[in-house]
Amino acid sequence: MEEFLQTQYRKIDEIDFEGQKKVDFLFRTILITATVIAAIIGYVLQDMTIATYIVLGAAGIAFLVTGFAWSPYKSHQLKFLDPISDDK
């Protein structure tokens, strides 16, 4: 059972190097865009509460999009060499 849970967890946990690059760019873009939008909306409406909720909501979306190991982040898996057998 424990082994099964571990393999399931690894499916949403591990991503490859290209995936890490994508994730890093994506969540920073989402959060910076949301902050700029929040600043504009908050300034126009003169309400800090709305601005805060926009940034926090964007953080939630960023986690949903980039937190889990979705398939686009696992498309460049490293190919390991075949094991060399010792017996010749």
Next chain:
Amino acid sequence: MHSLKNRFSAICFFTLICMACLSLFNWGTAVIQRKPIDADFSLNKMSKFGVHPYLNEDFAQFKFNLQSDLTGVFDWNTYDLFAFLTVEYESNDGRKTEVTVWDDIILRKNTKQHKIDYKNMQVEYLLSDKNKELRGKTVQVYFNVDHMPVVGFTQKQRVHVGNFTLPEEYLASYSAKRY
């Protein structure tokens, strides 16, 4: 970034940095744009002026009119406002004395409170002087507003709204029973 926990932590801390930038922007714009306050004050009636029977010091109790529109003072960095009326005078030895006679907390949510319109309002706290030097004194009245901010420091605004002269003689003697 290789694991779920790592990505969660990175997103949380980057959100904090974004919130800090947003707060800084909020504070900066609010400080630059803060509007000056304005108020109309007039003394209505000097109801009591004499020596306080318990405290044994000069005291004055009066009624006043106060109008002020604080709608424009509320911005996105204002949480609440603390408005108070102070009376300032110089004692005979040259020291400045400031006495708060009325105060109120103006809540952001309660928009009816934003326009102050008091007529024939009784002071909340007595104007008192322990040196008994109030007779014939001209006092300056200031309307003060303290901003309770969402981010940043408390900001104080103050405007001179008028002055009045206290009577040369006590209006009546107050015994302990009457007061």
